[in-house]
Amino acid sequence: MENKYNRLRNFHQAKWDEEVIFQLHNPGEKGIIVPEVEKEIQNEIGDGISEIPASMLRSEKPNLPEVGQMRVLKHFLRLSQQTLGADFNVDIGQGTCTVKYNPKINESFVRNPNESELHPMQDQSTCQGTLQILHEMGEFFKEISGMDRFSFQPSSGSHAILNMASIIRKFHEVNGEDGQRDEIITTIFSHPSDAAAAAVLGYKIITIHQEEDGLPSAEALRSVVSERTAGLFITNPEDTGIYNPNIIEFTKIVHDAGGLCGYDQANANGILGITRAKDAGFDMCFFNLHKTFSGPHGSGGPAAGVIGVTDRLKDFLAVPIVGKKEDGSFYLDYDLPNSIGKTRQFYGPIPVIVRAYAWIRSLGAEGLEEVANIAVLNNNYLLHKITKIRGAASPFPAGKHRIEQVRYTWDKMFKETGVGTYDVTLRLADFGFHMWSSHHPFIVPEPFTIEPTESYSKEELDEYIEALQRISDEAYSNPEIVKTAPHNSVIHKIDHSVSDDPKKWAISWRSYLKKHGN
Amino acid sequence: MKTIGLIINPIAGMGGAVGLKGTDGVDTLKKAIQLGAVPTSGEKTKSTLREILDKSLEFRLLTCAGTMGEEAVREVGIDPELIEMDSSNKISAQTSIDAAKQMMKKKVDLLLFAGGDGTARNIVEAVGNEIPVLGIPTGVKIQSSAFSINPRSAGRICTAFINNNKIEFREGEVIDLDEDQYRKGNISTRLFGYLKIPFLKEHVQRLKSGTPKTEKYTQEAIANDLAERMSDDTFYLVGPGSTTKALVDHFGLQGSLLGVDVITSKKVIANDVNYCQILKLIESSNRVELIITPIGGQGFIFGRGNQQFTPELLSNINKDQIHILSTIQKLTSLRGQPFLIDTGNEVVNTKLSGYYRVTTGYHQSTVYKAIC
Numbered sequence: 001m002e003n004k005y006n007r008l009r010n011f012h013q014a015k016w017d018e019e020v021i022f023q024l025h026n027p028g029e030k031g032i033i034v035p036e037v038e039k040e041i042q043n044e045i046g047d048g049i050s051e052i053p054a055s056m057l058r059s060e061k062p063n064l065p066e067v068g069q070m071r072v073l074k075h076f077l078r079l080s081q082q083t084l085g086a087d088f089n090v091d092i093g094q095g096t097c098t099v100k101y102n103p104k105i106n107e108s109f110v111r112n113p114n115e116s117e118l119h120p121m122q123d124q125s126t127c128q129g130t131l132q133i134l135h136e137m138g139e140f141f142k143e144i145s146g147m148d149r150f151s152f153q154p155s156s157g158s159h160a161i162l163n164m165a166s167i168i169r170k171f172h173e174v175n176g177e178d179g180q181r182d183e184i185i186t187t188i189f190s191h192p193s194d195a196a197a198a199a200v201l202g203y204k205i206i207t208i209h210q211e212e213d214g215l216p217s218a219e220a221l222r223s224v225v226s227e228r229t230a231g232l233f234i235t236n237p238e239d240t241g242i243y244n245p246n247i248i249e250f251t252k253i254v255h256d257a258g259g260l261c262g263y264d265q266a267n268a269n270g271i272l273g274i275t276r277a278k279d280a281g282f283d284m285c286f287f288n289l290h291k292t293f294s295g296p297h298g299s300g301g302p303a304a305g306v307i308g309v310t311d312r313l314k315d316f317l318a319v320p321i322v323g324k325k326e327d328g329s330f331y332l333d334y335d336l337p338n339s340i341g342k343t344r345q346f347y348g349p350i351p352v353i354v355r356a357y358a359w360i361r362s363l364g365a366e367g368l369e370e371v372a373n374i375a376v377l378n379n380n381y382l383l384h385k386i387t388k389i390r391g392a393a394s395p396f397p398a399g400k401h402r403i404e405q406v407r408y409t410w411d412k413m414f415k416e417t418g419v420g421t422y423d424v425t426l427r428l429a430d431f432g433f434h435m436w437s438s439h440h441p442f443i444v445p446e447p448f449t450i451e452p453t454e455s456y457s458k459e460e461l462d463e464y465i466e467a468l469q470r471i472s473d474e475a476y477s478n479p480e481i482v483k484t485a486p487h488n489s490v491i492h493k494i495d496h497s498v499s500d501d502p503k504k505w506a507i508s509w510r511s512y513l514k515k516h517g518n
Numbered sequence: 519m520k521t522i523g524l525i526i527n528p529i530a531g532m533g534g535a536v537g538l539k540g541t542d543g544v545d546t547l548k549k550a551i552q553l554g555a556v557p558t559s560g561e562k563t564k565s566t567l568r569e570i571l572d573k574s575l576e577f578r579l580l581t582c583a584g585t586m587g588e589e590a591v592r593e594v595g596i597d598p599e600l601i602e603m604d605s606s607n608k609i610s611a612q613t614s615i616d617a618a619k620q621m622m623k624k625k626v627d628l629l630l631f632a633g634g635d636g637t638a639r640n641i642v643e644a645v646g647n648e649i650p651v652l653g654i655p656t657g658v659k660i661q662s663s664a665f666s667i668n669p670r671s672a673g674r675i676c677t678a679f680i681n682n683n684k685i686e687f688r689e690g691e692v693i694d695l696d697e698d699q700y701r702k703g704n705i706s707t708r709l710f711g712y713l714k715i716p717f718l719k720e721h722v723q724r725l726k727s728g729t730p731k732t733e734k735y736t737q738e739a740i741a742n743d744l745a746e747r748m749s750d751d752t753f754y755l756v757g758p759g760s761t762t763k764a765l766v767d768h769f770g771l772q773g774s775l776l777g778v779d780v781i782t783s784k785k786v787i788a789n790d791v792n793y794c795q796i797l798k799l800i801e802s803s804n805r806v807e808l809i810i811t812p813i814g815g816q817g818f819i820f821g822r823g824n825q826q827f828t829p830e831l832l833s834n835i836n837k838d839q840i841h842i843l844s845t846i847q848k849l850t851s852l853r854g855q856p857f858l859i860d861t862g863n864e865v866v867n868t869k870l871s872g873y874y875r876v877t878t879g880y881h882q883s884t885v886y887k888a889i890c
Contacts, residue, residue, distance in 0.1 A: 188884070195882075204881040210854060211887070220885045223873040396854060415667060418569075418674055441850045496684075 005470045007463040011432035014081035015490035021075055022509045025065040031072060063510070082490065084434055086297070090460045092382075093428070093435035095405040095449025096191065096239050098267045098291035103362070106294070106355040115354055120346040124331055130350060131330035133357050134322040137306070140360055144368070145265070145285050146278025147308030152348030153318040157266040159343070160286035160305025161197035161233065164262040166340040167284060167309065167316045168231040169201060171260060174338055181230035181259070187216040189238035189407075192439050194264050198233060210443075214242050214396035218249045225257035235264040236280075237271070239439065239449070241379065241402035251281030260284070260313075266305065268292045269453055270376050270404030273369030277308075284309040293356035304352040318343040374454035375404050378461060382406070382452055385465045389472045391416065395444060405451035407444050414446045419475035419482045421446045426493070427474070427485035431467045520680050521578040522570075523626035524598075525617045525641075527633035527657070528585035528609060530559040534658030540695070541658060542636045544610070559656040560590040562669045563632040566654050567594045569673025575680045580626055582617050585609070611640050618644035628652065628679050628716065630672065635659040635694040642692045642711035650687060651713045652676065661816065663851075664690035664713045679716050688733055688847070689760050690715035691813060693823050709758045709776050709813060709823035736845045737764035739880040744809065744841060745769070750783040753803040755796060757810035757824045761843045765809060778826045793828045806834075809841045817852045819888055820870065821860035829863035832870065842876045842886075849876070849884060857888035864890075 037048065049057075067075070085091075091099045109115065118127055138150040154160035165184065172178045184198040187208045195205045206224050208216040215238075232254040237243040244250070251261045263277040263285035269292045277285035289295045289304040297303070309317055319339045320332035332347065363371065383406050386392050387399075391413025394406050414420040425435045425448075438447035452461055474481045486492060498504045506512035529550075533541035536553035540546065570577075571594060579598045581587030586609065591598045601620045603613070614631070618641050621629050628650045631641050634657015641651055642664075653665035654672045666672035679685050689712040696707070741764045748754065756762050756779045766773030766786065773779045777790030780799050788799060800806045813823030819842060820827055842857075857874070859867045867890035875883045 199881070204883075206875065206883050206885060207878075208885045209849070209887075212854065220873050220887065224875055224885055415671075418670060441846050443850055443854070445853065 005466050007459075007466045008431050008470065009463075010488075011430065012488045013084070013429075013490050014078075016078040016082065018075065018078050018082075020509065020512075021067065021072075022065045024067045024071060024075060026068075027066055029066045029068050029071075031067060031069045084429070084432065089432050089434055090456060090464045091434060092450055092452040092456060092461070092464055093433060093448070095241075095407065095436060095451035096267060096439070097297065097436070098269050098288075098404075098451060098453055099297060100269075100294055100453040101455040102294055102296040102355070103359065106358040109358050110351040110354050115350065118350070125329075128330055130354075131322050131332070133354060134348065135324055135330050137353060137357055137360075138322065141287065141306055141308055143365070144268075144272065144276070144287075145308050146276035147285060148311045149314045149317060149321065150306055150308040151317040151319075151321050152304065152306050152353055153342070153344045154286065154305040154307055155344055155349050156303040157191070157264070157286065157288045157291075157305045158193040158197045160266075160288075160307045161193050161262070161264065162200060163305075163307050163318055163340065163343055164233065164284055164286065165198045165201045165203065165231075166318075166343070167313060168260050168262070170316055170338055170340050171313065172230060177258070181228055183224075183226075183228045184231055184233060185221065185224060185229065185254070185259075186233045187235075187238065188443060189214075189216075189240050189242075190233065190235035191239060191264055191266060194233035194235065203230060210396060212397065214240055214400065215244050215246070218246050218253060221250055221253050225253055225259065227258065229254060229257045229259040231260040231262060233262045233264060235266070237403040237405075239405075240396060240407045240444075241270075241405040241451075242396075242400060243271075243403050247280045255281065262286075266291055267404070267451075269451075270372055270379070272372040273365065274372050278310060282310075283313055289352050289356040294359040295352045295355050302349050302352050304349045304356070306353075316340060320347060371454045372404075375452065378452035378454065378456065379404050379406065379450075381458070382450055382461060382465065385461075386450065386468060389465075389469050390476060391419075391472050392468070404453075405449060407438055407447055407449045409444050410446040410448065413472060413475055417475045417479050419471075419479050421448050423475075423482045423485065424448070424468075424471050426489075427471045427482045428467055429486040430488045431470075433464060433467055519576055519578055520627045521580055521625065522676065522680070523618075523621035523624070523629040524563070524579060524581040524587045524591065525614055525621070525629070525631045525633075525637075526559055526563050526582075526585065526587050526590060527614055527631070527637040527640075528557050528559050530633035530637055530657040531562075532557060538658075540634070540636065542611075544608075557585070559632050560585060562656040563590050563654055564594050566630070566632075566669045566673040566676070567591065567596065569670050570676050570680070571596065573677050575677060577680050580621060580624060582613075586613065586617065611636070614640040615644045621645075622649055628676065630654060630676065632656045632669075635662050635692070638662045638664045638692045638713065639694050639710045642713050645713075647689065647712050647714040649714065650679070650716050652716055653690075653713075659695055661707065661822075662690065662692045662694070664692055664715055675716055675718055678718055684718050685716050686732075687714050687716055689713070691759075691823070693813065707822045708825070711776065712760055733845055733847065734764075736847075736879060737761050738768070739882075740843050740845070740877050741765040741768035743877050743880045743882070744843065748784075751803075752782065752805045752807050753800050754781045755779075755800075755806065755808050755827070756781060757808065757827065759811040759813065759823075761811040761845065761848075762809055765843070778824070791826065793826055793831060796826065796831060805839075807839045807841060808835060809843065811843050812848060812852075812857055817855060817857045819857045819859060819874075820867075821858075821862065827861075829861045829866045832861055832866045833863070835870075837870060837872060837874070840870070840874070842874050844876050844878060844884075846878050846884070849878065849886065857886060859888055859890040 086099050141150045154163050172181045184203040185206045186194045199205050208220045211217050236247055254261050260283045263282040265285050266288040286305045286307040290297050315336045315338045319334045319336055323331050323333040387394055394408050410421050421437050428435050435448050438449050506515055529541050529547055532550045532555035536550050536555045581591055581598045583600050622645045630652055632654040654669050655665040692710040693707050758776045763773045763775050769784050771786045774790040780788045812819050859870050871888050871890050873885050873887055876886050878884050
């Protein structure tokens with residue numbers, strides 16, 4: 001049996017009996033001993049602390065663990081061995097997230113002191129290089145999307161959607177229609193953040209369900225637009241990987257009703273250089289630099305959702321944007337009459353922007369288009385191979401060509417063998433792989449969403465396919481192997497019910513101690 | 519240790535194989551046997567039991583003597599405890615009802631029954647939604663959403679139940695056809711009640727998905743949304759179902775789960791009304807609106823389970839007078855299939871087809887198509 005799966009590699013995860021860093025606390029142990037200030041300096045500027053107003057001084061020390069440098073280093077290296085990051089595995093099982101290679105050379109630009117030592121309060125004349133990068137990025141994105149102006153304020157995709165919703169609200173407010181237009185329309189296979197971030201602003205959310213062909217229909221949209229429509233937020237291709245060919249009709253229907261259209265291009269990997277938001281009739285759009293543009297996913301850490309608008313919304317963007325003077329110098333422009341204001345501290349997530357800038361510069365216009373072409377080719381190669389695996393299928397509708405990702409189903413295998421998506425996910429860990437199911441709710445039963453991007457070679461895709469093939473073979477011959485997986489991981493089944501129980505969950509050490517005692 | 523109760527309706531499914539569309543009633547069973555039908559219910563139940571046995575779990579199994587449980591259970595190698603029943607009586611609907619009542623008295627933690635919609639009707643009559651119940655689909659008619667996908671998956675759910683693992687409960691509708699009418703070519707179904715059905719919680723990736731809301735929470739959210747939009751001068755006809763009943767509960771009123779209630783100015787003016795009463799009540803009103811929820815796993819919005827809304831009544835109702843309430847889970851379970859309308863009147867069916875804005879939560883709705 002082993003020979004049949006000669007691509008699969010043996011893998012066994014490391015396991016350390018590692019404490020939470022707070023448990024490493026040893027009173028008096030220090031990471032860095034800060035030298036005392038020399039007498040001469042003290043005489044000149046005082047002790048430094050008595051200058052701080054009493055109202056701003058802590059009365060108690062912060063409750064931080066006291067741990068020596070070497071122990072801290074070991075602690076985090078051990079933890080890192082217990083993860084399965086994008087640089088370890090063929091990370092194509094995280095569809096919609098566009099996990100691709102993050103070129104390591106781009107780190108050198110970000111870690112260069114010219115970037116890393118910048119202070120956000122320093123004079124604009126002293127950081128012209130960084131402002132130039134922001135300005136040129138704006139120009140690149142104008143080409144990519146057809147939009148007329150960009151802001152780099154949002155720190156994530158959902159943050160960018162919130163910016164779009166704020167622009168919509170401000171636009172209707174300026175037109176005296178804010179109270180009346182209180183509905184945002186989206187589709188069931190658009191990213192769920194399109195609904196969630198708009199709901200944060202108090203909008204009522206209308207979701208269009210897909211038809212038998214897997215797409216939302218223009219007729220359904222027409223049935224709900226009205227004088228109450230504030231706007232449309234839509235992902236295209238949708239999370240199923242299917243491109244909505246009626247998108248121009250969609251934006252027209254919404255415009256005719258007086259609404260605005262926002263394009264969720266968080267993941268634009270299949271359409272770079274192929275289609276443009278403006279040509280499809282959108283008033284605004286955003287891109288996630290940590291997806292399509294090769295920035296690392298920070299797991300809730302550094303991200304960027306750059307947002308662009310057409311001419312008529314030019315003055316509504318979040319400030320500051322970067323302008324260019326006649327003498328060629330760059331400046332921060334806060335003078336946008338209808339601006340939704342600042343939506344983040346300072347000027348945008350600069351390190352993420354610098355990495356993406358380097359990536360775009362290394363590829364050029366032709367390279368960006370090639371990214372999309374290879375991503376689509378890779379995806380349809382996988383589609384062809386995976387739908388041949390027993391028990392797997394690509395529904396809504398079956399057999400249709402997909403763009404950059406596919407939402408597959410194990411429904412047939414689950415019904416026939418009892419082995420479903422959850423079991424496959426755990427079994428894949430035995431081969432050093434990861435697989436994501438889908439956003440909730442599971443419209444596609446027993447779902448899994450695969451997105452290969454352009455990064456992976458055919459050899460690596462074949463290795464992943466072989467893992468899926470082997471698990472399917474096991475499900476039909478000896479399902480217990482799959483049902484009892486993982487076998488090579490150090491954590492086996494996780495009881496998720498804890499995260500449903502307010503008495504047990506803890507998102508900080510302090511709340512852990514409160515709920516679970518010492 | 520958990521106690522699992524098991525009732526097998528041994529004749530379930532026999533009518534189907536010989537084209538009788540069900541096995542309700544003594545005469546039908548006779549006819550089925552004459553036509554060569556053989557019992558399969560016990561055999562199918564064995565695959566459920568094997569799934570539990572494989573896991574070498576500790577549990578007590580309580581069942582009925584003979585073909586109503588004991589035989590199948592012993593054949594897979596389990597030694598059951600038996601409830602006391604008068605075995606000299608012929609097996610009938612009443613036998614299932616009596617057995618279920620006894621099981622409830624004996625405090626079973628989960629009651630498994632093997633049968634179809636007819637058996638589900640008997641069980642809901644006996645135990646209501648007091649105890650967890652799961653149907654093993656062995657009958658001809660499986661329209662109620664009280665059954666697992668297949669007999670083996672009932673075993674998997676039961677295993678998880680015994681392990682206390684990943685189990686949640688939902689209300690499962692029990693609906694059944696009038697078989698005599700059905701054999702004549704007429705569809706006539708009724709909603710008989712709700713059973714408390716355990717199901718396996720979907721695996722969701724927590725970080726990206728958040729916690730799915732419970733059915734009860736969602737029903738309350740839906741009720742709050744609609745309550746905001748209701749006006750005092752309108753008569754609301756609230757159709758059967760737990761989602762619509764949550765709206766009546768929202769106003770602190772007494773509603774009927776299976777009937778049509780009439781509300782106006784936040785007061786119930788009649789419970790469980792029939793067609794004639796509805797007509798009489800709404801004569802005096804300027805505006806009438808319907809509040810309904812899809813019935814059954816197949817997504818019918820008219821023509822199944824709410825026949826109080828006759829074609830005559832519906833011919834005077836336009837789409838904008840209809841509010842459809844549904845949890846997202848219920849919509850998802852339709853797997854993309856549209857709502858269905860089958861009132862018996864083509865003109866009415868066509869008029870009411872098209873897109874509806876279904877209320878799915880507080881300030882949340884989904885546009886969903888209905889076809890006939």
